[in-house]
Amino acid sequence: MEVQKTLTELFDTLLRRETIFRNKEALRHTYTPEHLPHREREISRLARILVSPLRGETPSNVFIYGKTGTGKTAVAKFVGRELKQVGEKKQIPIEVVYINCVEVDTRYRVLANLAYTFGEEVPLTGWPTDQVYKSFFNSVDSEERFVVIILDEIDKLVKKSGDDVLYNLTRMNSELRNSKVSVVGITNDLKLVDYLDPRVKSSLSQEEIVFEPYNALQLRDILGERAKIAFKDGVVTKEAINLCAALAAQEHGDARRALDLLRISGEIAEEEGSQRVEESHVRKAKEKLEQDRIIEVIRTLPKQSKLVLYSVLLLGRPSSTGEVYDLYRDLCHRTGVEVLTQRRVSDLISELDMLGIINAKVVSKGRYGRTKEISLGVPPEKVSKALEELI
DNA sequence: ATTCCACAGGAAGCGACGGCCC
DNA sequence: GGGCCGTCGCTTCCTGTGGAAT
Numbered sequence: 001m002e003v004q005k006t007l008t009e010l011f012d013t014l015l016r017r018e019t020i021f022r023n024k025e026a027l028r029h030t031y032t033p034e035h036l037p038h039r040e041r042e043i044s045r046l047a048r049i050l051v052s053p054l055r056g057e058t059p060s061n062v063f064i065y066g067k068t069g070t071g072k073t074a075v076a077k078f079v080g081r082e083l084k085q086v087g088e089k090k091q092i093p094i095e096v097v098y099i100n101c102v103e104v105d106t107r108y109r110v111l112a113n114l115a116y117t118f119g120e121e122v123p124l125t126g127w128p129t130d131q132v133y134k135s136f137f138n139s140v141d142s143e144e145r146f147v148v149i150i151l152d153e154i155d156k157l158v159k160k161s162g163d164d165v166l167y168n169l170t171r172m173n174s175e176l177r178n179s180k181v182s183v184v185g186i187t188n189d190l191k192l193v194d195y196l197d198p199r200v201k202s203s204l205s206q207e208e209i210v211f212e213p214y215n216a217l218q219l220r221d222i223l224g225e226r227a228k229i230a231f232k233d234g235v236v237t238k239e240a241i242n243l244c245a246a247l248a249a250q251e252h253g254d255a256r257r258a259l260d261l262l263r264i265s266g267e268i269a270e271e272e273g274s275q276r277v278e279e280s281h282v283r284k285a286k287e288k289l290e291q292d293r294i295i296e297v298i299r300t301l302p303k304q305s306k307l308v309l310y311s312v313l314l315l316g317r318p319s320s321t322g323e324v325y326d327l328y329r330d331l332c333h334r335t336g337v338e339v340l341t342q343r344r345v346s347d348l349i350s351e352l353d354m355l356g357i358i359n360a361k362v363v364s365k366g367r368y369g370r371t372k373e374i375s376l377g378v379p380p381e382k383v384s385k386a387l388e389e390l391i
Numbered sequence: 392a393t394t395c396c397a398c399a400g401g402a403a404g405c406g407a408c409g410g411c412c413c
Numbered sequence: 414g415g416g417c418c419g420t421c422g423c424t425t426c427c428t429g430t431g432g433a434a435t
Contacts, residue, residue, distance in 0.1 A: 108419060125419050126411025302422095321398065341424060346399070362399065366433030369397025394435075402427080411418075 019232075020270055020277070026229040027263035029256045032077045037225060038218045039071050042209055046079045049207050050182060053146050054092055059182040061170055061204045065190055066211025069254030072186045075211075076150050083148065093145035101157035107165045110157065111136050114149065133168060137175075144178045155189040163200045170203040213253030219245035222255055223262055231266060236277045240265060243282045261285050294378050297355050298386035304340055306387060307331050308348050312358055312374055313383050320371040321346055349374060357383070 025031055036043065046062065053059040066072045080096035087094030097117050104113050108129045112122040115136035122132055140147060149169060151157065157165070172181045185204055193201055214222065223244055227236045244265065248258035262277075264285035269277045301309065311327040312319070325342050332339045340348075349372060353360035360372040376383060 106420075123411055125409065126417085128411095128418060304422095340422095342398090343400085343425080344423060347423095350400090362431095364431035364433090365397085366431070367394090367396060367435090368433075369395085370429095370431060371396095371398050392435100394433105396433095397430105399429080400427100401429095403425085405422105405424080407422095408420085409418105412416085413414105 020235045020275060021230060021266060022232050023229055024263065024266070026226050027259050027266070029073075029259060032074055032081065033226065033229075035225065036071060036074055036078060037221045038214065039075050039211075042071070042075050042211060043079060045207075045209050046075060046184075047082065050079060050083055050148060050184075051086070053180050053182070054087070054090070054094075058173065059146070059180050060206045061183040062185070062207045062209065063193075063205040064184065064186045064209045064211065065188070067188050067213055067252050067254070069248075069252075069256035069258070070211040070213055071255060072188075072211050073152055076152070076184055076186060080148060080150060087146070093143070094148070095145060096148045096150065098150045098152065100152045101155075102153050105157050106161045108132060110151075110165050111168075115139065137172070140172075140181070141176050141178050145180075147179060147181045148184060149181060150184045150186065152186045153188070154185040155187040155192045158192060158195050163196050166200045166204060167197060170200060214249070214255055215253060216242075216245045216249035219248055219253065219255060219258050223258055226259060227262065230263075231277070235275065236262070236266070237279070239279045240277045240282050243279050247282070247286060260289060264289055291382065294357065294382050295386045297357060298383065303337065304345075305348050305352060307335070307337065308345055309352060309357060309383065310387055312352075312376060313380055313387070316380070318373050318375040320373065321349065322371065324349065324374055346372075353377075 026033070046064075049060050049062055064072050064076065077098060080098065084094050084096050086092075095117075097114060099110060099113055101110070104110050108125070108127075111129065111132040112124070115122045115132055118136065118139040120135045120139050122135060151166075154166075166183070166185070169181065169183050183204060193205065196204070220241060223241045227241060241262070244258050244261045247261060248254050251257055261282060262285075265277050265281040268284050268288070269281045272281075274281070298306070298309070308324065308328050311324050311331060314327060315323060321342070325345050328345060329339050331337075349358070349360050352358045356377050358374055359377045360374045362370065363373045364370045
């Protein structure tokens with residue numbers, strides 16, 4: 001009874017407590033704002049390129065470069081949305097398809113996804129890929145229209161499955177009778193072009209737009225605008241916004257990170273019952289963000305990767321692939337886990353490196369061979385804390 | 392200049408799995 | 414149910430290589 005009563009009281013106070021947020025959604029990166037500060041040039045470039053088919057010209061394909069959180073996706077989605085509205089007004093059918101290649105990372109899946117948005121029923125797997133392509137092709141060409149295909153994080157797709165799909169998509173126009181297709185490729189890998197087939201390269205980079213990172217001042221403007229939507233008036237202090245901007249600017253001007261910081265800061269402030277978001281909340285938010293990321297990443301790691309990571313942790317000093325592998329094999333025997341080959345473990349090490357949990361640098365020790373120098377990339381306490389519950 | 396270590400990392404391919412088709 | 418197909422995690426086999434030691 002006692003517990004129930006206090007719990008009810010807790011809910012009551014929580015519900016009664018006034019939230020400092022007006023619309024928290026505005027701080028999520030899925031949100032596409034009405035106005036994108038400091039990206040006017042990029043927006044008009046992209047719009048000008050994509051609008052040309054409406055004037056009867058052949059559509060161009062576009063390549064967009066820029067680091068994470070520089071607004072590439074936001075600009076592409078924004079222009080796509082506007083374009084669609086223009087089309088509706090002028091009675092020209094325009095379809096904008098957005099695909100994120102992180103999950104959709106094979107030829108089959110891209111085509112299946114496209115076919116699906118044009119109303120085709122394609123199974124997740126099973127069909128020959130050419131059949132999926134035909135199905136997509138026919139349904140696109142079934143009526144006169146203009147299609148913009150936005151392929152976000154296209155580097156993931158190319159590195160995993162090659163550029164065959166891009167070859168298909170960029171060549172489509174010569175075979176389509178009724179419709180026209182533009183491909184917008186977005187990537188944060190500036191070297192991606194080197195992986196591409198020359199034919200794909202030339203047709204995809206007919207137009208190129210480069211997004212420079214935001215500086216602290218620009219981030220401040222962006223945060224300011226979003227804060228106006230997300231929070232109630234006068235809640236966020238200028239200092240808090242400046243700090244968020246400064247911290248994110250240090251990390252190559254990542255606006256996404258700046259927004260995350262501000263959102264978490266707000267949540268922390270609210271939890272503490274504060275009516276204002278201040279610098280101290282931002283500092284705590286920074287700490288929490290890092291902590292959460294590490295723990296979440298480690299927790300969702302497959303068993304084998306955890307053992308590899310545990311080996312690196314136990315060694316406690318920069319070690320070679322061989323050393324890590326020996327200890328890993330030991331741990332496997334002791335825990336009754338099947339042992340993978342060194343080749344595979346080498347790949348697992350590279351994956352952990354990419355996740356930022358460990359640092360793996362290829363070094364040559366001359367006569368004593370070439371190996372990776374492997375060390376933890378995050379504080380060991382956090383790793384052992386995240387690992388201990390699951391080993 | 393040559394040798395040679397301890398791997399890196401590419402290529403091919405295998406088997407299991409989930410899912411299509413007829 | 415049998416014949417395909419694509420994907421995933423993995424093994425096997427392989428060639429390549431930076432630089433200390435000779």
